[in-house]
Amino acid sequence: MGQQEKVATSLAGAVSEEISASLAPVDAELERRYPGDPGTRQPVHTVYVPGDAFTAGTIRSWGDQALALLDEHAPDASSFAAVLGLSDELAEAVHSRVRAKLEREPVEDLRVDFEDGYGPRPDAEEDETAARAARLIAQAYGNGTAAAYMGIRMKCMEAPVRDRGIRTLDVFLTGLMEAGGLPEGLVLTLPKVTYPEQVGAFVRLLEAFEKAHGLDAGRLGVEIQIETSQAILATDGTATVARMIQAAEGRATGLHYGTFDYSACLGVSAAYQASDHPAADHAKAVMQVAAAGTGVRVSDGSTNVLPVGPTAKVHDAWRLHYGLTRRALARAYYQGWDMHPGHIPTRYAAVFAFYREGFEQAAARLTRYANRAGGDVMDEPATAKALSGYLLRGLDCGALDIAEVARLTGLTRADLEAFASPRRGNLTASAQ
Numbered sequence: 201m202g203q204q205e206k207v208a209t210s211l212a213g214a215v216s217e218e219i220s221a222s223l224a225p226v227d228a229e230l231e232r233r234y235p236g237d238p239g240t241r242q243p244v245h246t247v248y249v250p251g252d253a254f255t256a257g258t259i260r261s262w263g264d265q266a267l268a269l270l271d272e273h274a275p276d277a278s279s280f281a282a283v284l285g286l287s288d289e290l291a292e293a294v295h296s297r298v299r300a301k302l303e304r305e306p307v308e309d310l311r312v313d314f315e316d317g318y319g320p321r322p323d324a325e326e327d328e329t330a331a332r333a334a335r336l337i338a339q340a341y342g343n344g345t346a347a348a349y350m351g352i353r354m355k356c357m358e359a360p361v362r363d364r365g366i367r368t369l370d371v372f373l374t375g376l377m378e379a380g381g382l383p384e385g386l387v388l389t390l391p392k393v394t395y396p397e398q399v400g401a402f403v404r405l406l407e408a409f410e411k412a413h414g415l416d417a418g419r420l421g422v423e424i425q426i427e428t429s430q431a432i433l434a435t436d437g438t439a440t441v442a443r444m445i446q447a448a449e450g451r452a453t454g455l456h457y458g459t460f461d462y463s464a465c466l467g468v469s470a471a472y473q474a475s476d477h478p479a480a481d482h483a484k485a486v487m488q489v490a491a492a493g494t495g496v497r498v499s500d501g502s503t504n505v506l507p508v509g510p511t512a513k514v515h516d517a518w519r520l521h522y523g524l525t526r527r528a529l530a531r532a533y534y535q536g537w538d539m540h541p542g543h544i545p546t547r548y549a550a551v552f553a554f555y556r557e558g559f560e561q562a563a564a565r566l567t568r569y570a571n572r573a574g575g576d577v578m579d580e581p582a583t584a585k586a587l588s589g590y591l592l593r594g595l596d597c598g599a600l601d602i603a604e605v606a607r608l609t610g611l612t613r614a615d616l617e618a619f620a621s622p623r624r625g626n627l628t629a630s631a632q
Contacts, residue, residue, distance in 0.1 A: 233446070234493035237589075239621045241596045242497050243309035243349055244551050245538045246456070250317040251329040251352075256336050259347055263306025265541035269507065270299065273514045274545075283515045284522050284546070290553055298548045301598050306544060308597070309349040309535075312337070314368050315356065315391050316461075323364070330368045334375025341383040351387035353425075357398040366405060373420075377413055382420075387453065391425040392461065396440065396447035399424060403449055421451045423499075427458030429465050432483050442490035452496045455487045456537070459501030475501045475524055475536075484533060499535035500528040507542035518546045525550035534593060548597075555594030562587045563608035566619070570611060588619035 249258055274280035280298075281291035312333045314326065321329070333352060340346035352372050355365030369388070376382050390402050399422070406420040424444055426432065434440040445452050462483055463473035474480065480501070487498050503524055507517035521543050528536055529550065538547055566587040594600035595613070602613060609615075 235495050236493060236621060237497075238495050239617060241348065242534055242593065243347075244534065244597050245307075245536055245544070245547050246309040246311055246349075246499065247307050247347075247538050247544075248311050248313045248317055248353065251312050251314050251326070251333060252318065252321075254312045254333060254336065256339065256345075259307045259310065259340075259345065262541040262544065263302045266302050266306060266544045267299065269514065269542050270302075270545055273507075273511045273518075280545075280549070283518055284549055284553075285519075286549070286553060290556060293556055294549050294552045297552050297598060298545055301548050301552075302544065305347075305598070307347045309387070310347045311350075311387070311389055312352045314365075315353050317353075320361075323367075326364065326368055327371055330371040331375045334372045335379060337383070338376055338379035341385070342380070346383070346385065349385040349387050350383070351385075351389065353389040353391055356390065356392040357401055358392065358394075369405070370409070373409055382415070386420075387423060388420065389423040389425060389456065391458070392427050393424050393444060394428045394430045394440075396443040399444045399447040399452075400449075403447070403451055406451065418450060421453040422448060423454040423456055424448070424452055425456045425458050426483060426487055427461035427465070429462070432486050439486055439490055441487055445490060445494055445496055452494075454497045454499055454535075455491055456499040457484050457487065457501040459537075460504065462501075473504075475503065476527060484531075488532065497535065498533055499537070500524075500533040502537035502539050503543075504539060506540045507546075508540075514542065517542070522546040522550045526554060529554045551597055552599040555590070555597070555599035558590065559594065559600060559604075560608065562590050563605065566591070566611070567609045570609070570615070570619075584619045585621075588616040592616050592620055 247262065255261075270280065274283055277291045277295035280286070280295050281288070286294055314330065318326075318329075330352070337346065337350050340350065352369070354369045354372075355361040357365065373382070376386070388406075390399070393399060402422055406422070407417070409415070410417060410419055424441075426441060431440050431444070434443075441455065445455075457475070457480065459475050459480060460473050463477060463479060464470075466479050468477060468479055484498065484500065491498050503521055505517050505520055507514040507521070525536060525547055528534075536547070538544055566584060569584045569587070591600065591605055591609075592613075595602060595605065595616075605616075606612065
């Protein structure tokens with residue numbers, strides 16, 4: 201080992217103690233505002249269904265319609281791969297996994313819509329629709345037919361529709377309570393948020409409901425839809441969306457980009473309203489930075505080009521949707537909206553291809569890091585966090601299997617979770 205080095209210091213212990221004491225408020229603030237990713241599953245998409253169109257068979261119907269489109273317009277792996285430009289190596293794995301996903305879990309996240317997709321209705325009709333949505337969602341969780349996440353999008357907190365939105369939320373949540381309680385996968389979406397004060401008011405609303413039913417404080421969360429320019433940049437030049445996250449007081453779970461409302465707000469012509477428009481890129485980049493480290497996840501928007509009609513038109517729409525989804529994934533937007541059953545084959549094809557293409561390289565890099573082995577890339581803890589998060593997302597959606605991940609890495613899911621969330625586990629546990 202050689203000669204032991206002499207260790208000398210110059211500062212008294214009181215100096216370190218004084219500095220730590222002075223930074224204690226900052227330490228607490230950092231932990232409160234930036235707790236990190238929650239470590240839970242993030243759905244790859246959100247499906248919006250108008251309240252009056254939602255039935256007990258909606259999820260299965262979407263899966264069946266998607267399978268029928270595949271059978272008609274791309275009946276085998278080679279034809280599906282040719283449409284999307286998949287490599288021969290990926291064609292069979294992606295196609296078989298897409299079909300299996302459509303049969304097993306066609307929808308990961310579903311929102312019953314009482315806003316734009318539903319529109320203004322007589323109060324009695326919307327009351328009844330909200331009560332029916334609660335009953336059907338409760339039944340779905342009870343009989344095992346629910347999506348992993350389900351909930352509603354209410355009307356916004358602007359004055360003309362505020363009372364109606366509050367009542368719909370109350371009817372829906374009360375219906376769930378009367379049917380047995382709030383499901384674990386419950387998600388509530390607040391659209392067209394412009395001011396942080398609207399988020400704060402929504403928080404007061406959730407607090408009142410929790411108190412009325414004796415629920416734990418913070419049981420109800422909120423997804424915030426970013427659909428206006430004011431939600432990105434306030435009149436004083438600050439990033440409004442960052443203030444919205446703080447106004448949610450720990451209840452914000454997601455920021456969802458509204459492609460068409462936001463584009464229209466900026467005056468983008470209808471023909472150019474898309475999730476890859478420069479205005480969309482700017483908005484989502486601001487959302488992404490505002491949400492980083494807070495535990496709030498960012499979702500991309502949707503395309504309104506539907507895969508319907510003759511095969512050529514369906515293929516064009518599939519290629520567009522596939523390309524937009526792959527583009528979003530590369531930019532770390534791991535979730536998006538799907539507006540039609542025909543979108544979900546290409547949603548899953550894009551997601552599965554994304555994770556399977558990079559699987560072996562990510563597994564090799566994480567294995568070398570875990571074993572402290574050398575390689576052609578020098579990875580750091582932050583990279584190990586990203587690599588393990590990549591593998592976990594692939595596992596959650598069905599792109600990867602735990603057996604193949606374990607075979608290439610020698611790591612368990614618990615090991616991956618420890619790397620992905622070092623605050624929640626020992627970062628080096630699997631390497632020891």
